[in-house]
Amino acid sequence: MTTLLGKLEVESNHQPGSLAKDRRPFAETHVSHPTTSSMSFTYPSGSTPLDRYTIRRGIGMGGFGEVYFAVSEAGKEVALKRIQRNLEVELRGVSHCLNLKHPHLIALYDICRDDQEQAWVVMEYVAGQNLRQVLDQSPSGLDVTEVRRWLSGIAAGVDHLHGAGLVHRDLKPGNVFDDMGIVKVGDYGLSKFISASHRGGHTESVGTFHYMAPEIGRGEYGREIDIYAIGIMTYELLTGTVPFDGESCHEIIVKHMTAKPDVTVLAEPYRSVVAKCLEKDPANRFRSVREMTNALGITQTGPAAIHADAIQPNTPDAPIVATLANANANDSVSSKSSFTAKSSAPTGGRPQSPTAAVHHANVANDSEPLARAVRASVSDLQCWWHTLDRSPGAKFFLLIVATFVLIINTHWLLPLMSIVGVVYVPYYIVRQMVLHVSQQPSYAQAQRIATNTHGPARPMTRSQWRSQMRNDLCAKRSVHRAAELSTSWITAILTTLALTITAGVIGLRTGTVDSIAIAPYGWMAVVVMAAAISILGLGKLWERDEGESLPRRIVLAGVGGGVGLFAYAMNGFLMLPIDAGLARNIDSTTLPQALYSDGIPRASAMMAHFAILFALLRWWRPVDPLRRHRLSLWSVAVAVVGEWAVHQLLPIPQPFGMLIAGGIAIAIQMSAPWINPRVKPERIPQTPSQPAIPRSAHDGIAQELANARGPA
Numbered sequence: 001m002t003t004l005l006g007k008l009e010v011e012s013n014h015q016p017g018s019l020a021k022d023r024r025p026f027a028e029t030h031v032s033h034p035t036t037s038s039m040s041f042t043y044p045s046g047s048t049p050l051d052r053y054t055i056r057r058g059i060g061m062g063g064f065g066e067v068y069f070a071v072s073e074a075g076k077e078v079a080l081k082r083i084q085r086n087l088e089v090e091l092r093g094v095s096h097c098l099n100l101k102h103p104h105l106i107a108l109y110d111i112c113r114d115d116q117e118q119a120w121v122v123m124e125y126v127a128g129q130n131l132r133q134v135l136d137q138s139p140s141g142l143d144v145t146e147v148r149r150w151l152s153g154i155a156a157g158v159d160h161l162h163g164a165g166l167v168h169r170d171l172k173p174g175n176v177f178d179d180m181g182i183v184k185v186g187d188y189g190l191s192k193f194i195s196a197s198h199r200g201g202h203t204e205s206v207g208t209f210h211y212m213a214p215e216i217g218r219g220e221y222g223r224e225i226d227i228y229a230i231g232i233m234t235y236e237l238l239t240g241t242v243p244f245d246g247e248s249c250h251e252i253i254v255k256h257m258t259a260k261p262d263v264t265v266l267a268e269p270y271r272s273v274v275a276k277c278l279e280k281d282p283a284n285r286f287r288s289v290r291e292m293t294n295a296l297g298i299t300q301t302g303p304a305a306i307h308a309d310a311i312q313p314n315t316p317d318a319p320i321v322a323t324l325a326n327a328n329a330n331d332s333v334s335s336k337s338s339f340t341a342k343s344s345a346p347t348g349g350r351p352q353s354p355t356a357a358v359h360h361a362n363v364a365n366d367s368e369p370l371a372r373a374v375r376a377s378v379s380d381l382q383c384w385w386h387t388l389d390r391s392p393g394a395k396f397f398l399l400i401v402a403t404f405v406l407i408i409n410t411h412w413l414l415p416l417m418s419i420v421g422v423v424y425v426p427y428y429i430v431r432q433m434v435l436h437v438s439q440q441p442s443y444a445q446a447q448r449i450a451t452n453t454h455g456p457a458r459p460m461t462r463s464q465w466r467s468q469m470r471n472d473l474c475a476k477r478s479v480h481r482a483a484e485l486s487t488s489w490i491t492a493i494l495t496t497l498a499l500t501i502t503a504g505v506i507g508l509r510t511g512t513v514d515s516i517a518i519a520p521y522g523w524m525a526v527v528v529m530a531a532a533i534s535i536l537g538l539g540k541l542w543e544r545d546e547g548e549s550l551p552r553r554i555v556l557a558g559v560g561g562g563v564g565l566f567a568y569a570m571n572g573f574l575m576l577p578i579d580a581g582l583a584r585n586i587d588s589t590t591l592p593q594a595l596y597s598d599g600i601p602r603a604s605a606m607m608a609h610f611a612i613l614f615a616l617l618r619w620w621r622p623v624d625p626l627r628r629h630r631l632s633l634w635s636v637a638v639a640v641v642g643e644w645a646v647h648q649l650l651p652i653p654q655p656f657g658m659l660i661a662g663g664i665a666i667a668i669q670m671s672a673p674w675i676n677p678r679v680k681p682e683r684i685p686q687t688p689s690q691p692a693i694p695r696s697a698h699d700g701i702a703q704e705l706a707n708a709r710g711p712a
C-alpha cells in the first residue's frame with residue numbers, strides 16, 4: 001500500500017482535499033480537464049498535422065494527449081489522438097493492437113508521426129456518448145436491460161483483448177462508448193504500455209482511481225485488474241455510485257486495498273458477481289470475463305432471459321427493477337432470484353446492428369470442456385504457485401519432488417499421454433472445424449438479422465457480404481486456421497479415396513482385376529491427394545484477401561511443377577508404363593527432346609505439364625470459403641478441359657490426366673471450408689423484434705463495415 005501511495009503522491013498532482021471540491025457526484029472528476037468548449041487545442045480546425053487527415057475539431061483531452069475529430073482525404077471520419085513526446089518508445093508496442101478487429105473494440109488504424117516527430121494514433125471515430133457521459137445523466141444508475149447491454153459489449157471487447165494476450169489496464173466508463181447502439185471499448189492500445197508514471201499528472205482524473213485494482217500497487221497487471229474494473233463498472237451502472245469513493249485519491253486507493261464493498265444494495269446475481277470481481281486477492285476473482293458474464297446469465301451464444309431484480313426493492317434506488325432474461329432455465333442464478341418480468345429485450349431494448357447481432361450469434365462458447373477444465377486447473381495451480389513467491393525454498397523443494405515423481409512414473413505416464421494425444425487431438429480438430437462451420441455467419445443471416453432488428457433494412461450486396469466475411473476470415477485465429485486446414489486435408493484424402501474407388505469400380509468392371517490393373521488408380525489417387533493438399537494449403541494462406549492473380553499463378557506454377565515431379569516419381573515407383581495412355585497419335589519428333597525421350601515423358605515433361613495446368617486455372621477460387629457453391633460442376637469441367645488443352649501441348653497418359661484434374665477439382669471443393677450464402681432460416685439466431693431505427697443507423701452500420709477495413 002505504501003508503495004502505491006508513494007507512487008501516486010509523486011505521480012499525481014492531486015492535493016488531498018482538492019478532490020472533494022472538484023468532485024461531482026459519481027462522476028470521474030478530471031481535475032484539470034476543462035470543458036470541451038473552453039479547451040484550447042494545439043491544432044485549429046482545417047489544420048493538417050498529418051498529411052492525409054484534416055482536423056475538423058478538438059474532441060477532448062486525456063491523460064495521453066489531445067483527441068481530435070478529423071477526416072481523411074477520401075472523407076473517412078477518424079479520431080486522432082496526439083500523444084505526448086515521452087510515450088514514443090511505448091508506442092512501438094501499440095502496433096500489437098493495430099490488427100485487432102472486433103465489433104466491440106474501437107479500431108486502431110495506424111500510428112503516424114507529424115513533421116515534429118510527434119506521434120498520433122489514428123482510430124475509429126465514435127460519434128456517440130461515452131459511458132461516463134451516460135452515467136452522469138443518470139445519477140441513480142441505468143435500467144438493468146441497459147446495464148446488461150453495456151456489460152455484454154464491454155465483456156465481449158475485453159474478452160477479445162484478453163484472448164489476444166492483452167490487458168486493458170485502464171477500463172473505466174470514459175473509455176467505453178456507445179456507437180449507434182454498439183458498445184465499444186477504446187483506449188486499449190495505449191493503456192497496456194503506459195503506466196501511471198507516464199501520464200501527465202496535471203491531466204490525471206480521479207475517475208481512473210475508482211477503477212484501479214489493489215494489486216496495481218504491487219505492479220501486478222494481470223487480466224484480473226480488468227475484471228476488477230468491470231466489477232466496479234457493474235456496480236456503478238446499477239447504482240450510479242462507485243463502491244469506493246473518497247475525498248482524495250489516497251482515500252480511494254486505501255479503500256480499494258482494505259475496505260469491503262457494500263454489495264448489499266445489489267440483488268442477486270449481481271451481488272455475488274460484483275463481490276467476486278472486487279475480491280482483494282486477484283486469485284479469488286473470476287478467471288475470465290466470460291466466466292463473469294456467464295454468472296450474470298449474459299451468455300454470448302444468444303439472448304439472455306433471466307428475470308431478476310437488480311436492486312433490492314427496499315433500497316433508495318428501488319425504482320430500478322431489473323428485467324432480465326436468461327434462456328437457460330437451469331441457470332442456478334435464475335433459481336436463486338426473485339423475478340419480475342417487465343421486458344425481455346436482450347440488448348436493453350436498443351437496436352443491435354447486424355454486425356453486432358451476427359457477432360453475438362457467432363461468438364459461441366466454443367471452448368472445449370476438457371481443455372477448459374485443464375486450463376482452469378492450470379490457472380489454479382499458477383495462482384497457488386504465486387502464493388509461494390515469498391518462499392523460494394519451498395518452491396524449489398516442490399519442484400524437485402514433482403520432477404522426481406514424474407520421472408519415476410514415466411513408464412505409465414508416457415503411454416497414457418500418447419493415448420490421450422491420439423484420441424483427443426483429432427477430436428479437438430474435428431470439433432473446432434464443426435463449430436467453426438456452424439458458427440459462420442452468412443450473407444442471408446446478416447440480412448435476416450438486419451431485417452429482424454431494424455425493420456426494413458437496406459439489403460446487403462454480395463460484395464458487402466464478401467468484404468464483411470473477408471474481415472471475419474482475417475480475424476480468425478491461427479489455431480482455427482490450422483484446425484480447418486488439417487480437417488480439409490483429411491477430408492480431401494477421404495474424398496479422393498472415394499472417387500478412386502468409384503473410378504476403379506467403373507473402370508475395372510470388365511477385365512481382370514489384378515495389381516497391374518489397379519496400379520494406375522493408385523497412382524491417380526496419390527497425385528490427386530498431393531495436388532489437393534498443396535492447393536488447400538495455398539488457399540488457406542490466401543483466404544484473407546481477394547489477392548492478385550499473377551503472383552498467385554506464379555506460385556501455383558511452382559507448386560504444379562512439384563506435383564508433376566511427384567507424379568513422375570510415383571509412376572516409376574509403381575512401375576507404370578508411362579507412355580501407355582498417350583491417347584493421341586504422337587509424332588515424337590514434334591515433341592521437345594528435352595522433355596520427351598522417344599515420345600515418352602521425362603520428369604521435366606510431367607513437371608512442365610502440371611506447372612502449366614496449375615498456372616492456367618485459378619485454383620484458389622474453388623477453395624475460397626466465399627465461393628458461391630460448395631461444389632461447382634462448372635469448375636470441374638473447366639479443370640478437365642484445361643487439362644485436355646495442356647495435353648495437346650505437352651501430352652501425358654490419358655485419360656488419367658483428365659481424371660486427375662477432375663478429381664483435384666472435386667476433392668478440393670468438397671474439403672475446403674465454405675460459408676453458405678443461402679443459409680437455412682432456422683439456423684439464424686432468433687431475435688425478438690426490435691423497434692425500427694432510423695435510416696441513419698443503417699448508414700452507421702455501413703460505416704462500421706467500412707471502418708472494419710481501416711481508414712481510406
Ligand SMILES: Nc1ncnc2c1ncn2[C@@H]1O[C@H](COP(=O)(O)OP(=O)(O)OP(=O)(O)O)[C@@H](O)[C@H]1O
Nearest residue numbers: 059060061062063064067079123124125126130174
Ligand atoms: N475514438 C474516439 N472517438 C470519439 N471520441 C473519442 C475517441 N477517443 C477518445 N475520445 C474522446 O476524447 C476525449 C479524450 O479522450 P482520452 O482517451 O484521451 O482521455 P480520457 O479517456 O478522458 O482519459 P485517459 O486517456 O487518461 O484515460 C474523451 O472525451 C473521449 O470521450
